[in-house]
Amino acid sequence: MIQSSKSIDLPPPFPDHTQLPESDGTFVKNFQEHPQSIILTDSLGPVLERLYPDGQYAIGQDCGIYWRETDPPEKGAEAPDWFFVPGVPPTLDGQIRRSYVLWREYRTPLIALEFASGDGEEERDKTPLSATNLRENIRPGKFWVYEQIMRIPFYGIYEIRNERLEVYHFVDGGYQLLESNERGHYPIFPLEIELGLWRGNYQNLSQTWLRWWDNQGNLLLTGRERAILEKERAEQAELALVQERLLREQQEQRLQAMAERLRELGIEPDSI
Structure with missing residues (x-):
């Protein structure tokens, strides 16, 4: 069988993203x-x-x-x-x-x-x-x-x-x-x-x-909005802890004041 020595001209391959323009040269239409x-x-x-x-x-x-x-x-x-x-x-x-x-x-x-x-x-x-x-x-x-x-x-x-x-x-x-x-x-x-x-x-x-x-x-939410929300939540949690501590201190102060009043009346608080 005699093979032809003529080469076959193939069309060039379709271009990829590195071979095509990345812009058509137009301006972005607005600042938004x-x-x-x-x-x-x-x-x-x-x-x-x-x-x-x-x-x-x-x-x-x-x-x-x-x-x-x-x-x-x-x-x-x-x-x-x-x-x-x-x-x-x-x-x-x-x-x-x-x-x-x-x-x-x-x-x-x-x-x-x-x-x-x-x-x-x-x-x-x-x-x-x-x-x-x-x-x-x-x-x-x-x-x-x-x-x-x-x-x-x-x-x-x-x-x-x-x-x-x-x-x-x-x-x-x-x-x-x-x-x-x-x-x-x-x-x-x-x-x-x-x-x-x-x-x-x-x-x-x-x-x-x-x-x-x-x-x-x-x-x-965007990343910034999420960060702000997390900060607000952390601040609220910290505020709640402060309020809880203050409430506990106020309760302890009231109990101490009641104990002092009972002692003034000759009553030992622990005996009640």
């Missing part, structure tokens, strides 16, 4: 985005430690999720303001993730959140990826990509200016708008938590924030 991401990640820590003791999960904050190869590469990515992916290592081959590449991971995020500075039009964009749109260089919309390509189970849109939150759940091939529960929260069932709005001060900003609650309606 970073602290909003931090408060979500920080307060979720204890829940994730319980549900994923092996540490197999990743959290992205304004990071790209690559879903197709394009030129330039960043056109094939969406960058949710916050997203969570279960069942994947936090680093790849000892390297910090620069982006999340679907064709390398094969696991879609469980939840993606967008913090809309405007009216949410961009975050609700359902423009599909079609031949016509490709010819006219029209980029597919975020909503369509999350729903039809990535199929992220939970998608939340928070309009910061209007303090309005919408949460969608992927069911039967598409997103369905969830109704809030009696607490005004949206259950994220796989994590046993709820997502809702909370008015308060965080990192010197007093406004309405996206926050997590457990499925009993208890607010999930």
